[in-house]
């Protein structure tokens with residue numbers, strides 16, 4: 001195998017040397033690491049399971065990097081990134097580069113190896129992992145650096161230099177990419193025990209020497225450009241934070257001399273103040289902007305751009321899967337060239353291609369017409385090059401005209417447009433949709449009908465997804481078992497779950513969601529306007545990927561989606577059975593969304609489809625309906641000024657789904673996070689009858705909202721135990737939790753439930769945990 005690999009690599013080296021080098025001004029911000037068929041995921045997981053060794057993992061990684069560099073080089077890209085590969089996360093890579101390992105991992109200096117690296121990422125038998133959090137408004141998650149005044153920084157990972165040299169040995173000159181020093185600090189959190197008042201930015205003077213060492217080594221290795229990613233420049237920063245950029249880059253200036261420096265921003269436009277700071281930075285040769293999400297960037301540039309500098313124009317969308325409208329991008333690029341000067345515009349992606357799917361070539365099952373509208377990372381690289389060529393005056397007319405044809409086909413396709421849906425959605429705007437009666441009157445009416453005990457118990461929806469269950473679904477999908485057999489198997493599963501809940505004496509039951517693979521895919525598959533990929537994976541964190549559906553057209557619901565299963569489940573018990581739906585905002589936020597109309601419009605369309613489903617469930621006798629909005633917070637725009645409008649249409653969409661039900665129908669919603677102190681009023685404005693929320697992992701952040709006096713009149717069930725862990729909580733512990741909640745919330749609105757769905761747990765964990773939960777509720781009822 002080593003020889004085969006050697007042969008492959010020398011073939012690649014040869015191919016690259018002999019390729020006609022006509023690289024135009026083209027640049028890629030970053031590229032997916034996982035591989036077209038998630039090769040890295042499988043290599044990582046096999047390594048973690050002890051089924052393969054470090055060499056094998058490193059080999060998979062090196063092959064992936066080589067093929068990516070080759071792809072970009074042969075496509076004609078001039079500025080090809082390196083160090084955008086990662087075994088886990090680029091922020092963690094930076095933590096390793098700086099030697100900022102929290103002491104609990106027992107690292108003793110030297111180059112950081114897999115042991116320490118993966119312990120920080122995933123924890124080990126004795127120490128938990130570092131915290132992970134969302135990367136801006138994407139579905140990617142990074143490992144949050146933990147920094148305090150005593151961290152001893154040292155140059156402890158030479159990955160950036162190693163990758164640069166590796167590419168060079170393959171005949172590819174790359175632009176090494178580093179997370180910029182200021183963004184790194186702004187994305188960190190103070191280490192445990194460090195006062196909240198500690199200023200992370202005060203560490204800048206301590207990390208710059210390491211950056212200088214890295215830069216010097218890169219320079220010595222032959223680098224001519226270095227890219228610093230400073231995406232925090234698009235967020236709301238105060239003048240003190242902005243000054244940190246000025247300070248850091250002037251400090252670095254001498255170390256950077258002789259190199260061309262690109263400061264890359266993405267995910268939004270850079271606010272005016274930040275733009276001034278950014279474009280005044282010393283010793284910088286180029287600035288990168290997201291021209292897809294950054295709707296105001298063009299005006300900023302037109303308002304003034306430093307002369308002689310390069311503008312890296314991110315016109316190819318790194319966050320979505322649509323083919324670029326090449327004609328329109330070319331116009332934008334030419335307009336920019338008019339402002340910043342000939343040869344000063346470099347065509348680029350809006351952000352790293354990490355956030356899109358990898359290669360359309362592997363989508364053999366996708367409808368042909370829909371496929372022609374798409375471009376994944378591999379195709380986007382080609383688009384960038386086509387635009388760069390055209391800007392240079394070497395426009396490939398065949399490429400442009402076939403692109404124009406697919407753009408036109410998408411615009412006029414009857415599969416995209418459904419007049420009736422368009423009109424119904426348009427009619428929604430401007431009007432308010434609310435249930436006729438206020439929540440306390442509704443809760444009274446519901447209680448008369450449901451007759452629930454105080455502190456009612458329930459679960460969030462899914463029950464353990466066993467191997468057998470997955471097999472049944474898989475075989476049904478592959479047409480290996482008949483519909484009758486499938487329905488029989490699922491019914492049996494529901495009946496087991498119902499019996500178990502009755503035995504446990506839970507008050508409001510669920511059917512367990514055995515028919516669902518995924519809470520968005522299940523609905524997308526039954527709605528019109530959605531398409532699905534086979535390999536359209538996007539990294540979420542570490543080795544984990546998601547495969548978002550593609551919303552390509554107006555959304556409608558041809559027929560009922562859940563009524564059969566929910567009414568079947570209801571018929572098996574006298575207890576109330578919750579109908580279980582995914583809400584419009586969550587469906588939207590977990591999909592690739594069309595870019596030819598505002599997101600809000602698509603959301604309203606989904607809301608109308610879910611509204612039909614809610615009303616059909618009600619007609620079928622389902623009196624409690626849960627509409628999950630697990631991802632409502634995820635869609636929150638990065639900047640405060642834009643958040644109100646998002647929350648407005650998102651909350652409105654939720655209300656649309658259930659504004660038409662009777663007072664006696666109880667609407668639940670569920671959310672998988674608890675840090676919504678800042679959006680609590682929007683949550684109240686959703687006007688659900690009952691909300692269940694994750695709570696147990698968050699040191700009761702949630703409860704502090706209510707402690708601070710926010711009035712909440714609807715039912716509320718902060719999770720009483722963490723379902724992400726196999727640990728079984730005792731009834732004392734749960735009772736303790738509930739008592740803490742009772743100290744801030746009225747007993748008549750409090751519900752008792754786990755944090756989230758139980759699908760990843762085993763029955764051997766679920767049974768005792770729920771039994772303890774019910775026991776705790778019963779005990780407290782006697783004390784109230």
Ligand code: GLN
Pocket residue numbers: 460461462513519580628630670671672756757758759
């Ligand atoms: N009803 C879903 C379940 O229980 C909710 C999942 C979620 O919130 N992510 O699985």
Ligand code: ZN
Pocket residue numbers: 460630670671672694755756757
């Ligand atoms: Zn959840």
